[in-house]
Amino acid sequence: MNLYLSVAIITLIFVVIFQISKASEYVSILKGEENSRKQNNKINGFLMIVFLVLGFVGIYVCNELYFGKTLLAYEAASVQGDKWDEMFWITLVVTGVVFVATQIILFWFSYKYQEDENRKVFFFAHSTKLELIWTAIPAITLTVLVIFGLRNWFYFTGDAPKNAMVVEVTGKQFGWIFRYPGKDAVFGKKYYRNIDPATNSVGIIWDDKYAQDDILTEQTMYVVKGQPVKLIIGSRDVIHDVGLTAFRLKMDAVPGIPTTMWFTPKFTTKEMREKTGNPNYTYEISCDQMCGNGHYSMKGIIEVVEQEEYDLWMAKQKAQYYTAFPEKDPDAIKAAEAGGKVNAEAPVAKDSTAKVATAKM
């Protein structure tokens, strides 16, 4: 019912506008087409200036309303973000000046040089000097921007510092899996055919001696304030993208082709809550590459904490190996021994070969 009513109203408005416009055509014939054309020209010339003024007012209002809601309202949360913000301001000033100048010229000229019987147009078809000036100025300005940009680009994409903590991020429809290398600080090898969603979500090869202390977590990643983090990014199925909004960085997660990105968080999650005044603030990982119907809900969380808190958290994590093979879990064995039942243990190697074989079938 509501729909029909609104359709009826819209139709009515259309009919009215159409009839008035139709009538204006007849009026112009009565008044003399030339006269009414001149009048229209004046109105549109005036509107050019109105549009220019209202446009700048609009930009001001929009800025007042929404600048505070962008990331730039707060200090960037990563060292990289600081550099990004610096580049933002430089680029904004450069393009902003050009924007304001050219828009004013465009609308002002349109207004000022609107048709006037007494004006003799200036036959001005060519000027090499002018063309050279406005080839050179943009070229020089852009060179400056390119230099700033590339300096930062090579910093962002360059090697992570040696003390960086390494976390492997794997995207899947629709969530994130994080792997920490464990005590040996080396990731075990993985092969996608070993993937078992329940116990081995990234396909770790258990045979590998570095694999057995690897730690897997889902959805939430812990990192330490002030310590560089290097992410090794991959995907299980389609292309995803690790979007770190607050840190001003992102990198695609491509199946079969690992990518990397590194950043240094400056504030803990708690500190950010105070800075933003939002008690629910979290660092979110948003998927920024279309990955299917659940794309919009593919959220991960980064908890930035102090070293002590990180150590406490890490101590609580259990190697994934023991989730895959609960019978190997020292805690479980201890418990079993206490119960007096000791099972005959199969050698580790044999066990995991069996695992690989089943996965390959």
Place this chain on the structure above:
Amino acid sequence: MSHEAALHAHESHGHDDHGHHEHHDTFLTKYVFSQDHKMIAKQFLITGMVWAVLGGLMSVLFRLQLGYPEASFPWLESILGKWAKGGQITPEAYYALVTTHGTVLVFFVLTAGLSGTFANFLIPLQIGARDMASPFMNMLSYWFFFTASIVMLSSMFVETGPFSGGWTAYPPLSALHDASPGSKTGMDLWIIAMALFVVSSLLGGLNYIATILNMRTKGMSMTRLPLTIWALFFTAVLGVLSFPVLLSGLILLIFDRNFGTSFYLSDIFVNGVGALSNEGGSAILFQHLFWFLGHPEVYIILLPAMGMVSEIMSVNSRKPIFGYMAMLGSLFAIAVLAFLVWAHHMFVTGLNPFLGSVFVLLTLLIAVPSAIKVFNWLTTLWRGNIRFTPGMLFAIGFVSLFISGGLTGIWLGNAALDIHLHDTYFVIAHFHIVMGVASMFGMFAGVYHWFPKMYGRHLNNSLGYIHFWVTMAGAYLIFWPMHYQGLAGMPRRYFDFSIWESFKQFADLNRFISTVAMIVFATQILFLINFFYSIFKGRKVTDPNPWKSNTLEWTTPINPGHGNWPGEIPEVHRWPYDYGKDGVDFIPQDVPVGEHESSH
């Protein structure tokens, strides 16, 4: 001279044709399987308009979801059925709408509808030819486009829905049937439609190039061509060189989808299916192939608009276009650079940083010819005598939007800024302003300007003014605030933002944008009414040259038949921009140079 002989032979052939067909034209040969370039242009235009309405309607529907994510609209369910259960668009439907909106607007409206219409209509008329080099191929070009349209349309009615992985169709999402419902039959139909479309655009493009190079009338040297023709020429060259690359990419995609190859696939485990046997492919390869077309495509869309704007601006400022050769040079530079910047769409794919830096340099380089064009347009207005016809208003609007959207291109082309802004609303704002709306403005300018030539009648001016001012204000109201959303990192292609602490602060702004989008869409309906009403009932054109323009199309009769000129094709004696020269308002191209005339 063989060239002239050929021209002459064609002319007389044209005459015969003309006389012969006059009495035997049936409805079918005149309106459906027409080989007259003017009719084919109208076919492209009207098919493009149908798609523009559908594509626009899709954007209204998904804006409804973004603006009112909580609300329920029972009427939606009665129209869309299972795609809007309970009156709310499902994520599946949302992504299908977004994808189809993008595909349709980029390819069917702004490529076929824009250059299909105006290349067909203007090339023979402005260069002084009776028709295209191959009218038959030209007709085929339209019918391939039409078939592509039908296939694309039919994909919307399959059980699993149309393709829903974004208009860029990145594999593996587009390659795996089980990754998304839209990647089943809908995707096969999408590929077939696009393949047919590529054939259409190649048939058209080859024809445009051949016609411009070989069929210019006597005296119409290349440097006397109107800038519209130059722009359409470069557009055709871009299309002919880049569309085949897309086609090859799509063929490999078909193989990966249906015949078990691994061009784009490697190391994949799909939920509910398990590990796939594909190994060794590269998902990034497709992106290279896609963007090798995808970036020139941006200029395929933009160049015709630039050409028409140059022409319309000069005519309505009663002044020559400033810097004809610079305009030409910058068109050429843009066309060349268009092929060398594709990887700026891929800065965050893990591209080698050094390669990335080369693409930064080349991308920002493209801002130089763009800046030259803007300054030349501004100088064209300077000390002119401007008539604000609706066509001229849209041309001015184009320049304003091209500046706004072009400047944000400097942001996104700089990889270090793109690393944060990539795939956010900032990108949506950028390309909608500079490519979407600006080109649409170019198209509107062209329709308003050449409507009298197309139909022998005028569009209603008042409706044109309303159409322009609402659309102009609306374009900025919709897309300007999106820059702020992008600066907050708000990602594209999100169905709902309510679970995100970082993005949900823009709910009110989303509602505002959606409301404006609906008003702007309604205004386009007003334009459609004006268009179709005026075809039949518009004020009749009485002056064969209503805009007092120099170009050759206005030397034809008000309603030119097949063959364009009833007598001889006029000879050209000058460039097309002698406005206000020696105090004379305008001197058409076919007027011989006077003895005491100064050179320009």
